[in-house]
Amino acid sequence: MVQIAHWLHSLSRRVGPDTGVGTVIRMTGLTLFASVLSLFVFPIHRSLLDRFVAPWSADLASLAGTKGSQVAVAVVVVGYLATTRRWNVVQIRRPTLHDTLWMVLGAAGLDLMAEAIQFVLPLAGLSIEVLSGSGGSGSAVGLGTWPLLWPLVFLGMYLLPALVEEQFVRGIVQGRLGERFHPALEVVLGAALFALMHGLYGLGGGPEFLATYLIVLFGQGLVFCLTYERTRNLLVVALIHALSWTAVDVPFFGLL
Numbered sequence: 001m002v003q004i005a006h007w008l009h010s011l012s013r014r015v016g017p018d019t020g021v022g023t024v025i026r027m028t029g030l031t032l033f034a035s036v037l038s039l040f041v042f043p044i045h046r047s048l049l050d051r052f053v054a055p056w057s058a059d060l061a062s063l064a065g066t067k068g069s070q071v072a073v074a075v076v077v078v079g080y081l082a083t084t085r086r087w088n089v090v091q092i093r094r095p096t097l098h099d100t101l102w103m104v105l106g107a108a109g110l111d112l113m114a115e116a117i118q119f120v121l122p123l124a125g126l127s128i129e130v131l132s133g134s135g136g137s138g139s140a141v142g143l144g145t146w147p148l149l150w151p152l153v154f155l156g157m158y159l160l161p162a163l164v165e166e167q168f169v170r171g172i173v174q175g176r177l178g179e180r181f182h183p184a185l186e187v188v189l190g191a192a193l194f195a196l197m198h199g200l201y202g203l204g205g206g207p208e209f210l211a212t213y214l215i216v217l218f219g220q221g222l223v224f225c226l227t228y229e230r231t232r233n234l235l236v237v238a239l240i241h242a243l244s245w246t247a248v249d250v251p252f253f254g255l256l
Contacts, residue, residue, distance in 0.1 A: 045065065099233050106224070116219065
């Protein structure tokens with residue numbers, strides 16, 4: 001009994017709330033909770049848009065309908081901040097010259113990562129084509145739909161949802177991981193949880209679809225997480241993320 005008690009005590013010290021393993025477990029659980037919640041919120045969100053917004057602007061309802069997951073994430077963010085009071089995870093400020101440089105590097109990094117992924121996928125017997133057409137109908141509605149109001153549309157339908165998501169994935173999840181791990185491991189773990197968060201949407205597409213989707217998400221997550229690790233400015237990553245949503249030719253960007 002003494003040996004069992006000693007083993008349990010040793011295990012609790014390794015996976016306790018103040019350890020790296022404990023942080024990974026908690027952040028994984030929080031990520032899964034946000035992802036599952038979004039699966040329930042998404043259809044409700046679209047139903048409300050179809051009922052109240054679509055009658056006077058079908059395009060706006062279609063575009064807003066792609067942001068259901070961010071609505072769920074906003075609920076989790078508010079709940080987390082209200083219960084933990086960890087305001088230090090809210091890292092939003094005016095971009096500096098250093099931040100602007102990383103904004104450019106991050107945007108270019110997404111393009112380079114997309115090319116790298118298309119090279120790697122065939123080596124695993126996969127193809128990016130399996131994701132074609134999976135971005136949702138709202139991804140076909142761009143800023144050009146409202147030529148005079150596009151700044152407002154960009155702020156409300158692109159930047160704000162992206163900032164909400166970045167507050168959760170980068171600010172909370174990656175921020176907590178960064179408290180316990182080396183920056184390199186922080187970036188890798190953050191990218192993995194970013195892929196996990198969105199991965200549930202690929203469960204219905206079959207093994208090939210899911211594997212391809214997770215690889216794409218992980219690659220994009222590496223770029224986002226590295227950019228945040230270098231800047232610690234959520235606005236920088238949110239701007240890159242929001243601009244990526246304007247690239248309607250990129251598969252599945254509407255749900256990221």
